[in-house]
Amino acid sequence: GAGVSQSPSNKVTEKGKDVELRCDPISGHTALYWYRQRLGQGLEFLIYFQGNSAPDKSGLPSDRFSAERTGESVSTLTIQRTQQEDSAVYLCASSLGQGLQPQHFGDGTRLSIL
Amino acid sequence: GENVEQHPSTLSVQEGDSAVIKCTYSDSASNYFPWYKQELGKRPQLIIDIRSNVGEKKDQRIAVTLNKTAKHFSLHITETQPEDSAVYFCAATLPSSKAAGNKLTFGGGTRVLVKP
Numbered sequence: 106g107a108g109v110s111q112s113p114s115n116k117v118t119e120k121g122k123d124v125e126l127r128c129d130p131i132s133g134h135t136a137l138y139w140y141r142q143r144l145g146q147g148l149e150f151l152i153y154f155q156g157n158s159a160p161d162k163s164g165l166p167s168d169r170f171s172a173e174r175t176g177e178s179v180s181t182l183t184i185q186r187t188q189q190e191d192s193a194v195y196l197c198a199s200s201l202g203q204g205l206q207p208q209h210f211g212d213g214t215r216l217s218i219l
Numbered sequence: 220g221e222n223v224e225q226h227p228s229t230l231s232v233q234e235g236d237s238a239v240i241k242c243t244y245s246d247s248a249s250n251y252f253p254w255y256k257q258e259l260g261k262r263p264q265l266i267i268d269i270r271s272n273v274g275e276k277k278d279q280r281i282a283v284t285l286n287k288t289a290k291h292f293s294l295h296i297t298e299t300q301p302e303d304s305a306v307y308f309c310a311a312t313l314p315s316s317k318a319a320g321n322k323l324t325f326g327g328g329t330r331v332l333v334k335p
Contacts, residue, residue, distance in 0.1 A: 109262075121299070142231055144292060147225075147308055147325035161322065196262070205251045206311075210262040210325065216293070 107131075109211035111197050117217045126214045130199030135177050138208060140200045141166075144173075148196060154180060155202065187213060190217045192218045223311050225326025232299050233334055240329045242309035243291040249311040252292050254283060257328075267294070272326075279307045282297065285311045299333045306330050 110129040118124055127148070130137050150164040153173040169187075174180040184191055193197040194215050198208040220228035222245040227283040232238050240252075269276045269283045269292065277281050280299075285292040296303055310323040 125269060130300065140323075140325075147327045148234075148310075148323070150322040153322050164322070183316070205321065207253060207265050208321070209265065210255075212262045 108185050109197055109199050109209055111211035113214055114212060115215045117219065118187060119219050123183065123185045124187055124216065126195050128180045128197030128211060129188065131209060134199035135202040136200045136206070137174055137180050139172060139182050139216055140196045142194045142196055187218045189218045192216055220309055221249060221313060222325040223309060223324050223326040225309050225329055227329060228327065229330045231332045231334060234299060234301060236299055238296040238299050238331055240294045240307055240309065241291060242293070242326050243288070244311040246313060247290060248313055250314050251312045252285060253323070254294050255308045255310065256305045257308065263308060301333050301335050304333045306332055318330050
């Protein structure tokens with residue numbers, strides 16, 4: 106596609122439920138990143154995928170967070186047993202690969218935990 | 220790990236004036252510094268970036284300067300227009316050899332308001 110696509114655009118769920126967020130990177134981009142943006146704040150790195158290498162999970166805030174990526178395509182970010190502090194915009198970005206390649210962002214998923 | 224500080228947090232300028240946003244970073248090995256513009260409710264858009272082997276880069280009304288010795292970099296917007304109003308984020312990344320990939324560490328953002 107023309108850009109990074111994320112779904113859903115908005116998600117409202119009750120505390121304790123699991124949620125799954127989806128990211129479709131730009132075609133041909135081997136690197137994929139997830140970031141979290143709390144209201145009025147900067148972006149926090151969560152996880153990074155590059156080709157078939159082991160993902161860099163160093164930014165995941167707890168073991169309730171996990172992510173998968175199938176090859177060099179779609180990625181899903183799963184949050185189990187959601188808490189109110191998980192409320193944020195979850196942004197996905199992709200780039201051509203390693204090296205100093207610009208990252209291009211999707212519109213994000215706005216997650217609200219009631 | 221890397222830490223990026225950004226100032227000011229808000230900036231109000233008159234249309235036509237210049238705006239300057241400053242960022243400092245902690246890890247001297249950082250080698251790539253992008254700037255993103257984020258309008259309300261929209262995705263961050265890359266507006267300019269600079270690599271550590273360059274001291275300055277310009278693109279029309281936007282310029283970025285990098286001082287590696289002092290570990291700071293700045294965004295300059297000249298002849299500001301109302302459509303420049305947005306939140307601007309600086310970021311830094313370490314070389315791939317030091318960190319897996321190029322995960323970005325972001326500053327806290329600067330809300331810029333250009334008054335007509």
